[in-house]
Amino acid sequence: RFSPASLCVHDKYLYVADRSSKGLGILVFNEQCEIIDWFRNSLLKEVLAMDIDPDINKLYILTTAQDENNKRKRPLIASMDLCHSS
Incomplete structure (x- = not known):
């Protein structure tokens, strides 16, 4: 179920964080609202925000990670290169 x-x-792509029962992932939609790509990463427990730097073609994801003793969450920025260009 899509959540x-x-x-x-x-550009012409929509990146959506999906909190489905299969785990957190990022779906990529084209102009016709068809899923054309997706990815999951075990580091992603939640997606607080996403942004794209078009100059270097990177997607940045603000998430959280547990500290070493699992007592506090800390912010974590994950990034990925975008393979969809105009």
């Missing part, structure tokens, strides 16, 4: 969260747009 959308944060989203951002780059």
Whole structure:
């Protein structure tokens, strides 16, 4: 079941965080609202925000990680290169 969260747009693609029962992932939609790509990463426990730097073609994801003794969450920024360009 699709459970959308944060989203951002780059060129003609929509990136949507999906909190489905299969785990957290990022779905990529084209102009016809078809899923054309997706990814999951075990580091992603939640997506607080996403943004794209079009100059270097990277998606940045603000998430959280547990500290070493699992007592506090700390912010974590994950990034991925975008393979979809105009």
